[in-house]
Amino acid sequence: QVQLVQSGAEVKKPGASVKVSCKASGYTFTGHYIHWVRQAPGQGLEWMGWINPDNGDTNYARKFQGRVTMTRDTSISTAYMDLSSLRSDDTAVYYCSRPGGTPGFFDYWGQGALVTVSS
């Protein structure tokens, strides 16, 4: 079965960077885009961007351009999301997700990784 397993919680200081991983299993990693979505405490969902694991192509939401980098390592079926210049309002749960049969809608989700930005 499809599984997305994310790295653990992180605490970072303002101005630092964080890298969250998402290990995929149960399917061909290069066959489906991986998207990243975040959720601040008590708030709604915010799409950040996607990576095509097959060729490394990326597309980032305008809000995060210049601060986010999405990469992948096909040898270990893992996608990464790196967010730099962290601010307190970047405190959120970061999810990786994957479409199922229909592109652009997210059937499968990781368990989420809480990133706390605090001095």
Place this chain on the structure above:
Amino acid sequence: EIVLTQSPATLSLSPGERATLSCRASQSVTTYLAWYQQKPGQAPRLLIYDASHRATGIPARFSGSGSGTDFTLTISSLEPEDFAIYYCQQRSHRPLMYTFGQGTKLEIK
């Protein structure tokens, strides 16, 4: 950027009642719209895609309708496990963007 506006923000109903949730897009998304359910401490769960198609394993009491700018999620008879937050989400191609609505909290009356 397409903005999705959900209403109401909170809906208070009793088990067995019918729930109607609305999602309005700032411009047409044709039928490129999905609905998700999220419970505390859990990742979202896809319920409906392409406006009206139930995702795998979703009970028949959940249905979606609409096209263009106005969409509805209907839960025909609420079960205790249906009380949660519901989000709509759209995908657009030009530019290639995905956005979520702000959510509707469905609470027990």
